[in-house]
Amino acid sequence: MSLGPAEVAKIALLARLAIREQDAPAYARDLSAILELVARMNAADTAGVAPMAHPLDMAQRLRADEVSEPDQRERFQTIAPRVEAGLYLVPKVIE
Amino acid sequence: MHDQTIARLSAGLAAGEFSSEELTRVFLDRIERFNPGLNAFITVTEESALAQARAADQRRRRGEAGPLTGVPIAQKDIFCTDGVRTSCGSRMLDRFIAPYNATVVEKLNAAGAVMLGKTNMDEFAMGSSNETSFYGPVRNPWDLDAVPGGSSGGSAAAVAARLTPGATGTDTGGSIRQPAALCGITGIKPTYGRVSRWGMIAYASSLDQGGPMARTAEDCAWLLGTMAGFDPRDSTSADRPVPDYAAALDRPLEGLKIGLPEEYFGEGLDSAVARAVDAAIAEYRTLGAKILEVSLPNSRLAVPAYYVIAPAECSSNLARFDGVRYGHRCEQPKDLLDLYTRSRAEGFGAEVTRRILVGTFALSAGYYDAYYLKAQQIRRLISDDFQRAFEQVDLIAGPTSPTVAFNLGEKTDDPITMYLSDIYTIAVNLAGLPGLSLPVGFVGQRPAGLQLIGNYFAEDRLLNAAHRYQQATDWHARAPVAFA
Numbered sequence: 396m397s398l399g400p401a402e403v404a405k406i407a408l409l410a411r412l413a414i415r416e417q418d419a420p421a422y423a424r425d426l427s428a429i430l431e432l433v434a435r436m437n438a439a440d441t442a443g444v445a446p447m448a449h450p451l452d453m454a455q456r457l458r459a460d461e462v463s464e465p466d467q468r469e470r471f472q473t474i475a476p477r478v479e480a481g482l483y484l485v486p487k488v489i490e
Numbered sequence: 491m492h493d494q495t496i497a498r499l500s501a502g503l504a505a506g507e508f509s510s511e512e513l514t515r516v517f518l519d520r521i522e523r524f525n526p527g528l529n530a531f532i533t534v535t536e537e538s539a540l541a542q543a544r545a546a547d548q549r550r551r552r553g554e555a556g557p558l559t560g561v562p563i564a565q566k567d568i569f570c571t572d573g574v575r576t577s578c579g580s581r582m583l584d585r586f587i588a589p590y591n592a593t594v595v596e597k598l599n600a601a602g603a604v605m606l607g608k609t610n611m612d613e614f615a616m617g618s619s620n621e622t623s624f625y626g627p628v629r630n631p632w633d634l635d636a637v638p639g640g641s642s643g644g645s646a647a648a649v650a651a652r653l654t655p656g657a658t659g660t661d662t663g664g665s666i667r668q669p670a671a672l673c674g675i676t677g678i679k680p681t682y683g684r685v686s687r688w689g690m691i692a693y694a695s696s697l698d699q700g701g702p703m704a705r706t707a708e709d710c711a712w713l714l715g716t717m718a719g720f721d722p723r724d725s726t727s728a729d730r731p732v733p734d735y736a737a738a739l740d741r742p743l744e745g746l747k748i749g750l751p752e753e754y755f756g757e758g759l760d761s762a763v764a765r766a767v768d769a770a771i772a773e774y775r776t777l778g779a780k781i782l783e784v785s786l787p788n789s790r791l792a793v794p795a796y797y798v799i800a801p802a803e804c805s806s807n808l809a810r811f812d813g814v815r816y817g818h819r820c821e822q823p824k825d826l827l828d829l830y831t832r833s834r835a836e837g838f839g840a841e842v843t844r845r846i847l848v849g850t851f852a853l854s855a856g857y858y859d860a861y862y863l864k865a866q867q868i869r870r871l872i873s874d875d876f877q878r879a880f881e882q883v884d885l886i887a888g889p890t891s892p893t894v895a896f897n898l899g900e901k902t903d904d905p906i907t908m909y910l911s912d913i914y915t916i917a918v919n920l921a922g923l924p925g926l927s928l929p930v931g932f933v934g935q936r937p938a939g940l941q942l943i944g945n946y947f948a949e950d951r952l953l954n955a956a957h958r959y960q961q962a963t964d965w966h967a968r969a970p971v972a973f974a
Contacts, residue, residue, distance in 0.1 A: 411830040445870055447867075
């Protein structure tokens with residue numbers, strides 16, 4: 396499978412990555428090469444093979460729905476780019 | 491002191507030959523002297539290291555010291571360290587001061603180990619040469635024109651150059667074993683779930699696993715014994731006891747069955763690396779092991795499947811870096827979309843961007859079955875291959891990497907060539923098995939590594955087999971001349 400710069404731009408938007416227009420052809424070339432490598436998977440017949448999500452086929456362990464962490468909001472917000480009154484600030488979303 | 495193993499340093503501390511503070515100063519001095527040329531450390535924590543060393547000395551005076559108390563180590567900069575920058579080799583986290591310790595860090599701290607600093611790495615652990623780091627490449631102590639391997643290249647170079655006697659690493663597709671091989675040290679990637687991933691910045695969660703890197707298997711046994719164990723905070727952590735790895739080291743190898751997969755000795759393997767590996771196999775025969783041929787017929791599918799699964803999981807894991815709660819934020823965002831897209835584009839380097847894009851594409855509507863599902867089915871085939879082999883043999887052996895360390899800049903223009911540097915290590919992560927690399931010779935002045943692969947939770951057997959080899963040979967004791 397080969398991707399062009401326009402497809403790269405579409406994927407980049409899905410991934411929330413601002414790719415400069417002049418970089419898109421290089422990413423298109425690299426992604427196409429990676430997908431070509433990945434296409435070697437098609438040589439394998441996998442009909443009826445159960446997909447493996449976990450190496451040890453373990454199920455996700457669940458815990459009781461109880462509060463286990465103390466409130467550390469202030470501590471965690473000291474590393475935030477912008478906060479005010481305990482809230483994370485982002486550009487206005489609703490006009 | 492700097493040329494001693496952890497086992498020897500621990501004995502010296504116990505005997506009162508030197509204090510942890512003296513020992514820590516020796517390594518801090520070496521870091522100051524050699525790190526500018528190697529770039530193995532991103533952050534050196536001199537003050538807290540000396541404080542930890544003094545605390546370790548006091549603990550020893552109280553009679554409460556354990557084997558690692560007062561022993562200096564380095565942490566890969568992927569492990570969160572409370573109050574210390576945890577960059578993951580990325581501009582995204584250049585100013586990120588972690589607000590908590592990873593479980594691995596907690597465990598080593600509790601054992602009294604002294605953290606010298608945080609080691610350089612490929613950005614978000616994505617790379618095989620350490621050249622994707624925002625902080626610049628690490629140089630290989632054996633040859634400064636060569637890469638140290640990656641992604642745990644800073645840890646490998648620091649251990650090889652005697653800037654620290656041991657370090658932590660993480661391995662998603664070979665990131666402990668390949669740099670260990672390229673820098674002539676010993677490193678083990680444990681079974682998936684053996685070491686907690688809590689506080690270890692996620693790349694590909696179904697593959698990531700932390701482990702130790704040191705000069706000898708014995709030192710790795712000591713470190714792993716401390717790092718491993720069940721952690722309720724990691725939902726994929728294995729709930730089973732940690733054996734005494736150090737106690738199992740001396741077990742004789744008579745009757746040990748080692749399998750050589752024909753697929754690991756074919757096209758692409760450098761003939762000089764093959765000779766070093768063959769000589770190591772011959773040594774194992776001398777030590778009493780029985781050598782058998784095995785087959786892992788789906789090996790060639792491992793790299794293709796990995797480059798679906800790892801990017802897919804990374805695209806999901808790295809979605810958290812959005813410029814809102816922590817990490818890099820762009821200047822003057824005009825709206826929320828602009829904030830996300832520019833913060834991420836500025837924060838991530840080219841290789842991370844490539845993998846996020848590949849993963850996003852593979853998981854996008856209409857492509858799931860053709861890519862992610864197919865890759866997971868291949869993962870099953872690869873795992874089944876290993877299980878069939880382990881019906882015949884106890885361990886599998888082969889080269890860790892198809893070549894010795896390559897030159898800086900040699901593969902940076904071609905991602906695919908770089909990816910193939912992990913051709914023998916990736917399948918082990920896909921299957922979730924433990925794998926170890928140990929030094930077995932040189933090609934010119936660059937080290938070659940042997941990879942030993944075990945069945946699930948056979949870390950004790952891997953360390954035992956590596957230790958017996960190291961008792962009979964001295965490759966692991968060689969030091970790069972400039973750092974001896």
